[in-house]
Amino acid sequence: xxxxxxxxxxxxxxxxxxxxxxxxxxxxxxxxxxxxxxxxxxxxxxxxxxxxxxxxxxxxxxxxxxxxxxxxxxxxxxxxxxxxxxxxxxxxxxxxxxxxxxxxxxxxxxxxxxxxxxxxxxxxxxxxxxxxxxxxxxxxxxxxxxxxxxxxxxxxxxxxxxxxxxxxxxxxxxxxxxxxxxxxxxxxxxxxxxxxxxxxxxxxxxxxxxxxxxxxxxxxxxxxxxxxxxxxxxxxxxxxxxxxxxxxxxxxxxxxxxxxxxxxxxxxxxxxxxxxxxxxxxxxxxxxxxxxxxxxxxxxxxxxxxxxxxxxxxxxxxxxxxxxxxxxxxxxxxxxxxxxxxxxxxxxxxxxxxxxxxxxxxxxxxxxxxxxxxxxxx
Amino acid sequence: xxxxxxxxxxxxxxxxxxxxxxxxxxxxxxxxxxxxxxxxxxxxxxxxxxxxxxxxxxxxxxxxxxxxxxxxxxxxxxxxxxxxxxxxxxxxxxxxxxxxxxxxxxxxxxxxxxxxxxxxxxxxxxxxxxxxxxxxxxxxxxxxxxxxxxxxxxxxxxxxxxxxxxxxxxxxxxxxxxxxxxxxxxxxxxxxxxxxxxxxxxxxxxxxxxxxxxxxxxxxxxxxxxxxxxxxxxxxxxxxxxxxxxxxxxxxxxxxxxxxxxxxxxxxxxxxxxxxxxxxxxxxxxxxxxxxxxxxxxxxxxxxxxxxxxxxxxxxxxxxxxxxxxxxxxxxxxxxxxxxxxxxxxxxxxxxxxxxxxxxxxxxxxxxxxxxxxxxxx
Numbered sequence: 009x010x011x012x013x014x015x016x017x018x019x020x021x022x023x024x025x026x027x028x029x030x031x032x033x034x035x036x037x038x039x040x041x042x043x044x045x046x047x048x049x050x051x052x053x054x055x056x057x058x059x060x061x062x063x064x065x066x067x068x069x070x071x072x073x074x075x076x077x078x079x080x081x082x083x084x085x086x087x088x089x090x091x092x093x094x095x096x097x098x099x100x101x102x103x104x105x106x107x108x109x110x111x112x113x114x115x116x117x118x119x120x121x122x123x124x125x126x127x128x129x130x131x132x133x134x135x136x137x138x139x140x141x142x143x144x145x146x147x148x149x150x151x152x153x154x155x156x157x158x159x160x161x162x163x164x165x166x167x168x169x170x171x172x173x174x175x176x177x178x179x180x181x182x183x184x185x186x187x188x189x190x191x192x193x194x195x196x197x198x199x200x201x202x203x204x205x206x207x208x209x210x211x212x213x214x215x216x217x218x219x220x221x222x223x224x225x226x227x228x229x230x231x232x233x234x235x236x237x238x239x240x241x242x243x244x245x246x247x248x249x250x251x252x253x254x255x256x257x258x259x260x261x262x263x264x265x266x267x268x269x270x271x272x273x274x275x276x277x278x279x280x281x282x283x284x285x286x287x288x289x290x291x292x293x294x295x296x297x298x299x300x301x302x303x304x305x306x307x308x309x310x311x312x313x314x315x316x317x318x319x320x321x322x323x324x325x326x327x328x329x330x331x332x333x334x335x336x337x338x339x340x341x342x343x344x345x346x347x348x349x350x351x352x353x354x355x356x357x358x359x360x361x362x363x364x365x366x367x368x369x370x371x372x373x374x375x376x377x378x379x380x381x382x383x384x385x386x
Numbered sequence: 387x388x389x390x391x392x393x394x395x396x397x398x399x400x401x402x403x404x405x406x407x408x409x410x411x412x413x414x415x416x417x418x419x420x421x422x423x424x425x426x427x428x429x430x431x432x433x434x435x436x437x438x439x440x441x442x443x444x445x446x447x448x449x450x451x452x453x454x455x456x457x458x459x460x461x462x463x464x465x466x467x468x469x470x471x472x473x474x475x476x477x478x479x480x481x482x483x484x485x486x487x488x489x490x491x492x493x494x495x496x497x498x499x500x501x502x503x504x505x506x507x508x509x510x511x512x513x514x515x516x517x518x519x520x521x522x523x524x525x526x527x528x529x530x531x532x533x534x535x536x537x538x539x540x541x542x543x544x545x546x547x548x549x550x551x552x553x554x555x556x557x558x559x560x561x562x563x564x565x566x567x568x569x570x571x572x573x574x575x576x577x578x579x580x581x582x583x584x585x586x587x588x589x590x591x592x593x594x595x596x597x598x599x600x601x602x603x604x605x606x607x608x609x610x611x612x613x614x615x616x617x618x619x620x621x622x623x624x625x626x627x628x629x630x631x632x633x634x635x636x637x638x639x640x641x642x643x644x645x646x647x648x649x650x651x652x653x654x655x656x657x658x659x660x661x662x663x664x665x666x667x668x669x670x671x672x673x674x675x676x677x678x679x680x681x682x683x684x685x686x687x688x689x690x691x692x693x694x695x696x697x698x699x700x701x702x703x704x705x706x707x708x709x710x711x712x713x714x715x716x717x718x719x720x721x722x723x724x725x726x727x728x729x730x731x732x733x734x735x736x737x738x739x740x741x742x743x744x745x746x747x748x749x750x751x752x753x754x755x756x757x758x759x760x761x762x763x764x
Contacts, residue, residue, distance in 0.1 A: 081500070083507030088705040120498045122459070127505060129461030129672065268683035276654055294507065301679035305646035327466040 009079055009119065013049040014072040016064035018042050020384040021350065024342065029180045032143045035150065035341045042386060043350060045376065048111045050080060056115030057374055059350075060288065060316065062107035066099050071108055080115040087294045091267075102265075102291045109292025110318050110372055117371030124373075125324030125366050128297065134363040135323040136171065137356070138208060139164040140315070140336030144177035144193075150341055154189065158196035160340045161205075170362040171206035171233075171332055172197065178212045185212035187219050191226040198230045206332075208259075210236040217246060224254035234259040234282055234311075247279040257281040262313050263289055268299040275306045286313025293318050297325070304328045317355040317372055324366030333364050349380045387457055387497065391427040392450040394442035396420050398762040399728065402720065407558045410521045413528065413719045420764060421728060423754065426489045428458060434493030435752055437728075438666065438694065440485035444477050449486055458493040465672045469645075480643075480669045487670025488696050488750055495749030502751075503702030503744050506675065512741040513701040514549065515734070516586060517542040518693070518714035522555035522571075528719055532567065536574035538718045539583075548740040549584035549611075549710055550575065556590045563590035565597050569604040576608045584710075586637075588614040595624060602632035612637040612660055612689075625657040635659040640691050641667055646677040653684045664691025671696050675703070682706045695733040695750055702744030711742050727758045 021043045026036030046058045046067065074089055087109060094100050117124045141160060144151045151157060161172050174197060176190045190211050198207060209227055220238035227235055234257040239246045241264040251258050259282040264270055267290045274280055285299040296312070300322065303310040309329035312319045315336060323330045335356055338344055347354045352375040356364045367373030399421045404414030424436045424445060452467055465487060472478045495502045519538060522529045529535060539550050552575060554568040568589050576585060587605055598616035605613055612635040617624045619642040629636050637660040642648055645668045652658055663677040674690070678700065681688040687707035690697045693714060701708045713734055716722055725732045730753040734742045745751030 079508075081504040081508055084509035084703055084705045087507070088509065120500070122498070126459040129465070130457075130459055131462035131466065268679070269685060272683040272685070298679040298682060301646070301676040302683040304676060305650040305680040307647060307650070325462055327462045 009054070009081065010051045011048055011075045011078050011080055012051050013047075014067065014075050015047045015049075016062065016067055017045050017047060017381060018064070018386040019045075019350065019381050020386055021348070030178060032175075032178060033337060034142065034145050035147060035339055045381065046107045046111045048075065048080070048108075048115060050115060050119075052119075054115050054119050056080070056111040056113070056118065056371065057376065058107040058110040058114065058372070059374060060107055060110075061103040063099055063101060063104045066097065066104055067108065070097055070100065071104070075108075080112050080119075083112055083116070083294060086112060091291065091295075102267075103288050105291035105295075106287045106316075106318075107292075109294050110287065113293050113318070114371040114374070121370050123366070123368055123370060124293065124318070124321040128321065128325035130324055130366070131327045132324055132366070134359065134365050135320065135333045136331060136362055137169065137333045137335040137358060137364045138171035138173050138206065139167075139169040139338050140173045140334045141175060142337040142339045143175040143181070145181055147341065150339065154193035154196040156340070157193045158200040160338075161197045162200050163340070164338070165201050165205060168358055168360050168362040169205075171208065172201065173208035173210055173334070175337070176209065176211045185215065187215070187223045187226070190223055191230075194227055194230050194232065203231065207232045208234050208236070211238050213237045214240055217249060220246075220250050221253055224250065224256040224258070228254060228256040233257060236260055236284065237262055244274060244277060244279050247274070248277050251278060251280055259311050260284045262286065267291055267295045268302050271299055271302055275302065275308065281308075283308055283310040284313055285310060287316045287318045287322070288314050293322060296322050300326055300328070315356060317367065317374060320356065320364065320366050321372065335364060347375075350377050350384075351375050352377050387432070387459065388429045389426055389453045389456050389458055390429045391425075392445065392453050393425045393427075394440065394445055395423050395425060395759060396442070396764040397423075397728065397759050398764055399726070408556060410553075410556060411715060412520065412523050413525060413717055423759065424485045424489045426453065426458070426486075426493060428493060428497075430497075432493050432497050434458070434489040434491070434496065434749065435754065436485040436488035436492065436750070437752060438485055438488075439481040441477050441479060441482045444475065444482055445486065448475055448478065449482070453486075458490050458497075461487075461490055461494070461672060464490060469669070469673075480645075481666050483669035483673075484665045485670075487672050488665065491671050491696070492749040492752070499748050501744070501746055501748060502671065502696070502699040506699065506703035508702055508744070509705045510702055510744070512737065512743050513698065513711045514709060514740055515547065515713040515736060515742045516549035516551050516584065516710045517545075517547040517716050518551045518712045519553060520715040520717045521553040521559070523559055525719065528717065532571035532574040534718070535571045536578040538716075539575045540578050541718070542716070543579050543583060546736055546738050546740040547583075549586065550579065551586040551588055551712070553715070554587065554589045563593065565593070565601045565604070568601055569608075572605055572608050572610065581609065585610045586612050586614070589616050591615045592618055595627060598624075598628050599631055602628065602634040602636070606632060606634040611635065614638055614662065615640055622652060622655060622657050625652070626655050629656060629658055637689050638662045640664065645669055645673045646680050649677055650680055653680070653686065659686075661686055661688040662691055663688060665694045665696045665700070666692050671700060674700050678704055678706070693734060695745060695752060698734065698742065698744050699750065713742060725753075728755050729753050730755050
C-alpha cells in the first residue's frame with residue numbers, strides 16, 4: 009500500500025465567528041471565509057482526510073514529496089521524518105503536521121475498517137465533556153460581564169454539562185486584563201451552578217507572577233479544579249514558582265513548542281500538577297499519544313486541548329485521566345449544535361449525561377459533505 | 387468481536403539447556419521439559435497465541451474471568467485492569483501479563499491481517515542484532531575461560547554480527563565473581579574482534595559500588611558501549627552514584643519491577659544513560675511501548691531486553707534507538723539456528739549484514755507446529 013497523491017482542497021464557506029487582533033474568536037457578522045481539507049490518496053483507493061488549520065504550501069511541496077510512495081502504516085517513519093524536518097523547515101508548523109498525521113491515521117483506520125481509538129487500543133466509549141466558554145467580549149447578551157457568564161453557565165448545566173471552563177477577558181477587548189474581574193466571573197458562576205459542577209479557568213496568558221498567584225488562590229477558594237496558562241509558558245521557571253506557591257492545580261503546558269519533549273522537562277521540574285497537550289499545537293495523534301504515555305509513566309493526568317475530532321480517539325484510548333473532552337468554544341449567541349455545511353453531522357454530540365461518544369466510524373470519523381465542498385471549491 | 391475462551395496448552399519437549407541454582411542457563415544433558423502456549427479464542431474464530439513463561443493457574447482463574455466477553459481491541463482497558471490487579475494478585479507476574487498481552491496483540495494483528503509492528507506504526511523493516519553470549523561456565527569447549535569468549539566471538543563476527551554482549555561468570559559457577567576475570571574476557575574479546583565491533587557486558591548483578599566502578603572504567607577503556615546491571619537495581623541510588631562516577635554508559639533498569647513507572651524515576655534522577663525494558667519483565671508489548679514513548683520524550687535511547695518475537699515488533703516501530711535486537715542466548719556448544727520442534731522456523735533469522743527482519747506475518751508471527759504440540763500435549 010502506497011501513498012500516490014496529496015492534495016489540499018480549499019473551499020468557500022460562510023462564518024459567524026471573527027478573530028480579534030489577538031486571534032481569539034468571537035461572534036461576528038456573517039462573512040466569507042476559506043476552509044481546507046487535506047486529502048491523501050493511496051494506490052488501493054483508500055483516502056485519508058483532515059480538516060483544520062494547515063499550510064497548504066508546505067504540504068504541497070515538501071510534505072507531498074516525502075509522502076508519495078510511502079506506506080501509510082509506516083507512521084513512525086513518516087512522523088519522525090517530518091518532525092526532524094521541522095527544525096529548519098520552519099513553516100512545517102504543528103497544525104500542518106497535525107493535519108498530515110490525522111489524515112494518515114484516517115487512511116489506516118479506513119483500510120482496517122476500524123476507528124482510530126480501537127487501533128490505538130481502546131479504553132472507553134464515551135468521555136465526559138466540559139463546556140469551553142469563549143473569551144470575554146463586549147457584546148450585549150454575550151460575555152460582557154461576570155453575570156453574563158453566570159447566566160450562560162446556568163444554560164450549559166441544563167444541557168447536561170457537569171463541567172465548565174471560563175475563558176475571561178483579554179486584550180483587545182479590555183486593555184488591562186483584571187484578576188478582580190476574572191474572580192468576579194468565577195464567583196458568579198460558582199454561585200449560579202453550585203458546588204457539584206467542576207469549574208476550570210483559562211484566563212489572560214500574560215499575567216505577572218503576582219497576578220497569577222492572586223488569581224490561582226482566589227480560584228482555589230472557589231473550588232475550581234484547575235487553571236490554564238496565566239503566564240507565558242516559555243518561562244517554565246514562572247510555572248515552577250506558581251505551582252509551588254498555590255494549592256490550585258495548574259494544567260499545562262498547552263501552547264509552547266516541543267511536543268512531548270518540552271512536557272518531559274515540565275514533568276521533571278514539577279512545573280504543573282496536570283499535563284496538557286492537544287493535536288493542533290502538538291502535531292497530531294502520534295505526538296499526543298507519546299505524550300499520554302509520558303504522563304502515564306510519571307503517574308500524572310493529561311488533559312487534552314481543543315475540540316478536534318482526533319481528541320476523542322485519543323481520550324478513548326487513554327487509561328489515565330484526561331477527565332474531559334473540551335467541547336466548544338461556546339457562546340450564548342452562537343449555535344454549536346448544527347453541523348457546518350461541509351459536514352453532514354457534528355462530531356461531538358453531547359449526550360444527556362454530559363459525555364460525548366468516541367467516534368465509531370472507520371478511521372477518524374469525519375462526515376464530509378462532498379457536495380457542499382465540491383460546489384464551493386476555490 | 388468478543389473473547390470466548392482462554393486456555394493454556396502444556397506440552398512435552400526435550401531441552402539441552404539447564405538452569406543453575408541462580409536460574410542462569412547453560413548447555414546440559416538432554417532432558418524432558420514442559421513448554422506452554424496460551425491460546426485466546428474469539429467468537430469470530432480468531433485465535434491469539436503466546437509462548438513463553440507464564441503462570442497458567444492465574445491465567446485460567448482470574449485472567450480468564452476478566453477476558454471472557456471482552457473486545458480484544460479494548461487493549462488499554464484490559465491492560466489497565468490486569469495491571470491494577472497485580473497490586474494484590476501477586477502471582478499475576480510480569481511474564482504472565484506479557485503472555486496475555488502478546489496473545490491479545492496477536493488477535494488484533496490476525497484480525498486486521500497485519501503484523502503488530504505495522505499496527506503500532508512501523509519505522510523500519512530490519513533491526514541490527516547483537517550476539518548475546520550466555521553466562522560463563524566451567525565446560526571445556528564452552529565459556530570456561532576468557533580465551534573461550536574470544537574464540538566464540540571470532541565465530542560470531544564471521545556469522546555477520548556487528549555487536550556482541552558478554553555475560554560473564556557468576557555463582558554458582560564461580561563462588562566469587564571477579565572484576566579481574568570479567569575484564570580479562572573483555573580484553574581478549576576486544577583484541578580478537580578489533581575496534582569495529584560494538585561490545586557490551588552484562589556481568590554479575592550484585593557487585594559492590596567499588597567493584598562495579600572498577601569494571602565500568604575498565605570496560606570504558608576497552609571501548610565497550612554499555613554495561614548492564616552490575617548492581618542490584620533495587621537501589622537506584624547505587625546507579626546514580628555509578629553513572630556519575632564513570633564515563634561508561636550504564637544500560638538499565640532491566641529486572642526491577644514497575645514497568646514504565648520505575649523507569650520514569652530512573653530518568654528523572656539520571657540513574658542510567660541508556661534505558662532498558664523488555665516484554666518478559668515489563669508485562670508485554672503495551673507496557674514496553676509506553677516505556678518507549680517515555681524515553682523518547684526524555685531524549686534518551688531504550689535498549690530492549692531479550693529475544694522475544696514481540697521485541698522485533700517493538701523495535702520495528704521505534705523511531706529512537708533501540709540500536710539492537712538481543713539475539714540468543716548463544717553458546718559454542720548450542721545450536722541457535724534450528725527451530726525448536728514446536729515451531730516450524732526460527733523467528734529471528736540473522737541476515738548476512740548482522741540484522742534480523744521484523745516479522746511480516748499477521749499478528750505476532752509465531753509459527754507453531756501444531757502437529758508437534760498436539761502430539762505432545764500433557
